[in-house]
Amino acid sequence: MSTQEHRNKSGFETRAIHAGYEPDEATGAVIPPIYATSTYKQDGVGGLRGGYEYSRSANPTRTALEGVLAALEEGERGFAFASGLAAEDTLVRSLCRPGDHVVVPDDAYGGTYRLFEKVERAWGLENSPAAVSDVDAVRAAIRPGQTKLVWLETPTNPLLNVGDIEALAGVAHEAGALLVVDNTFASSYLQQPLTLGADVVVHSTTKYAGGHSDVVGGALVVRDLDVADTIGFHQNSIGAVAGPFDSFLVHRGLKTLGVRMDRHCDNAEKVVEFLTGHPKVAQVIYPGLEEHPGHAVASRQMKRYGGIVSFRVAQGEQAALDACARAEVFTLGESLGGVESLIEHPGRMTHASVAGTELEVPADLVRLSVGIETADDLIADLDRALG
Numbered sequence: 001m002s003t004q005e006h007r008n009k010s011g012f013e014t015r016a017i018h019a020g021y022e023p024d025e026a027t028g029a030v031i032p033p034i035y036a037t038s039t040y041k042q043d044g045v046g047g048l049r050g051g052y053e054y055s056r057s058a059n060p061t062r063t064a065l066e067g068v069l070a071a072l073e074e075g076e077r078g079f080a081f082a083s084g085l086a087a088e089d090t091l092v093r094s095l096c097r098p099g100d101h102v103v104v105p106d107d108a109y110g111g112t113y114r115l116f117e118k119v120e121r122a123w124g125l126e127n128s129p130a131a132v133s134d135v136d137a138v139r140a141a142i143r144p145g146q147t148k149l150v151w152l153e154t155p156t157n158p159l160l161n162v163g164d165i166e167a168l169a170g171v172a173h174e175a176g177a178l179l180v181v182d183n184t185f186a187s188s189y190l191q192q193p194l195t196l197g198a199d200v201v202v203h204s205t206t207k208y209a210g211g212h213s214d215v216v217g218g219a220l221v222v223r224d225l226d227v228a229d230t231i232g233f234h235q236n237s238i239g240a241v242a243g244p245f246d247s248f249l250v251h252r253g254l255k256t257l258g259v260r261m262d263r264h265c266d267n268a269e270k271v272v273e274f275l276t277g278h279p280k281v282a283q284v285i286y287p288g289l290e291e292h293p294g295h296a297v298a299s300r301q302m303k304r305y306g307g308i309v310s311f312r313v314a315q316g317e318q319a320a321l322d323a324c325a326r327a328e329v330f331t332l333g334e335s336l337g338g339v340e341s342l343i344e345h346p347g348r349m350t351h352a353s354v355a356g357t358e359l360e361v362p363a364d365l366v367r368l369s370v371g372i373e374t375a376d377d378l379i380a381d382l383d384r385a386l387g
């Protein structure tokens with residue numbers, strides 16, 4: 001077994017720190033340098049060193065990141081992109097053709113829904129929304145022979161619905177379609193969809209993978225080598241690749257993913273406990289709660305329940321807006337998955353674009369991305385914010 005093969009069979013944290021990169025031959029650099037180069041000197045015509053020719057096709061900093069992405073998802077190959085949506089667009093154009101059809105979550109990430117509805121539809125790709133928590137609804141939305149992808153997010157945003165990856169992989173495969181799982185919310189640490197039968201994992205590495213709110217990026221990981229070849233061809237042909245500095249940041253973020261996620265989960269559990277008893281809170285939404293409709297499935301397929309907590313404020317929309325405005329340790333802002341805690345009002349912020357549609361969210365809903373600060377400070381802040 002080579003050192004790399006050995007590392008790929010190690011525990012999650014060991015893979016996060018070592019997979020995909022050996023200390024640099026020339027200098028021993030323990031961390032992959034930021035290879036800020038567009039092209040590479042050839043040793044005679046066609047004499048490429050390590051396969052590097054031009055940095056859209058491959059760059060060593062990106063190669064290191066792609067190696068660890070694959071190792072953490074237990075996939076065969078990983079691909080890094082300029083954003084999560086760039087990864088999604090490349091995937092769709094790799095595996096679908098005009099006239100095809102995809103099933104998408106009826107509460108998909110807004111940007112994903114916009115991509116399918118406003119961009120891919122104009123290109124001739126049809127979509128049908130279905131509830132991810134309802135296996136029969138997903139099966140019914142499939143058009144045999146025409147559906148190429150079943151697209152799943154679990155847990156979803158911001159209502160944290162849970163889809164059964166193993167069951168939905170069966171439903172997709174029965175119909176000759178592939179199951180794609182957007183694993184951004186759970187992260188590779190809490191859930192490995194490829195091991196449950198999914199064909200492709202998507203990440204916005206902007207979120208937990210990067211983990212520090214300092215980079216925008218995306219990733220795909222696959223287990224089938226033919227699918228990998230098709231995606232690799234399209235990654236290079238479309239060119240929405242992650243640059244070397246962005247690749248470096250995500251690679252660095254992934255080294256601490258396990259410890260960060262455990263602390264995100266610890267803090268989220270404490271916040272949930274606090275909110276559950278609070279008189280100003282009407283409902284707490286978290287897959288770790290036994291009364292959550294997806295609790296049993298989440299318990300089977302996730303290591304823990306994640307760092308996102310949503311709740312409904314008893315006195316309605318204005319009280320929810322006031323709580324967002326009064327929070328201080330929780331920063332008012334969109335996005336999620338960074339070390340710092342964020343608070344937002346989905347109805348007016350992340351989900352404003354779906355107001356008046358089937359995807360509309362309750363007006364009294366608040367979403368928290370629970371960070372890794374001291375838990376007591378987070379709870380005191382929420383107590384003050386709720387008034």
Ligand SMILES: *Cc1c(COP(=O)(O)O)cnc(C)c1O
Pocket residue numbers: 083084085086109111112153157182184185203204205206207216217218
């Ligand atoms: C943020 C996000 C995306 C889009 O990723 P970008 O990096 O913003 O392009 C896709 N899916 C989910 C679940 C997200 O949270």
